[in-house]
Amino acid sequence: MLKRFWNYIKALLSGGLTELENPDILLEQAQREMQEVHAKNRERAVQAITQKNNLQQMVDDLQKKTNTLQAKAELALKRGDRDLALQLLKEKQSYETSLTTTKASLEQAIETSEQVKVAIKREEERIRQKTAEALSMKAQWKNAQIQNAINKALDGIGTIEDSTQAFERAQAKIRNAQSEAGARAEMAKTRVENRVADLEVAEADIAASNELELLEAKLNMGSTTNVAKPATVTTATDSDLEAQLRALEQKVGSANS
DSSP, X not given: OHHHHHHHHHHHHHTOHHHHXXXXXXXXXXXXXXXXXXXXXXXXXXXXXXXXXXXXXXXXXXXXXXXXXXXXXXXXXXXXXXXXXXXXXXXXXXXXXXXXXXXXXXXXXXXXXXXXXXXXXXXXXXXXXHHHHHXXXXXXXXXXXXXXXXXXXHHHTTHHHHHHHHHHHHHHHHHHHHHHHHHHHHHHHTSHHHXXXXXXXXXXXXXHHHHHHHHHHHTTOSOOOOOOXXXXXXXXXXXXXXXXXXXHXXXXXXXXX
């Protein structure tokens, strides 16, 4: 805990707090701390089992010594040495007292070592569970990062709409320019100058046709026909315009007939 707090303070002072709060780093640090604590607990368990084994060895030695003294006391009595047998029994009694105390300590050590084994086993299971959870959380974190990257990429696609709108605006301007050009061309047909130019072209065609007919008649290449004289356009005032137009129409009609 103190180590984690010290790392937090160093990261805060060095400006690396954001990197320190990275889920991958947090999970790796938590797993490392669990492994360190577990290693210390296993070492404590080894020491407890070692003490239990030592007590077991002491009990075995004391029991063996007690049995030896009992056998010697019996042998002394068989040989008639009652005083020696009594001395051996007294010594045996001392060993039995130590044996009783050591057996009590051994029973407590056995119970403690068994509890330590169960605790270590549960701790190992918890570490495996937390390790699996860490792998799942790392996968979730990686998936979240990938999803965020995809979303950012999709957000960037929105700029294409701006270009599409620019194409639409350009197309609208082109259509408007084409419509305006058509309107100007249509209006140009109604101008007097253009109508007069069309009339002059028509007069030139009529004059050329008449000249061709005269040439054909002269060369006996066609039937002689009355050649219509080209119409002339005179300048008139606005008040005489309608009268001149009617006279011109009559003259053109007579020539055509």
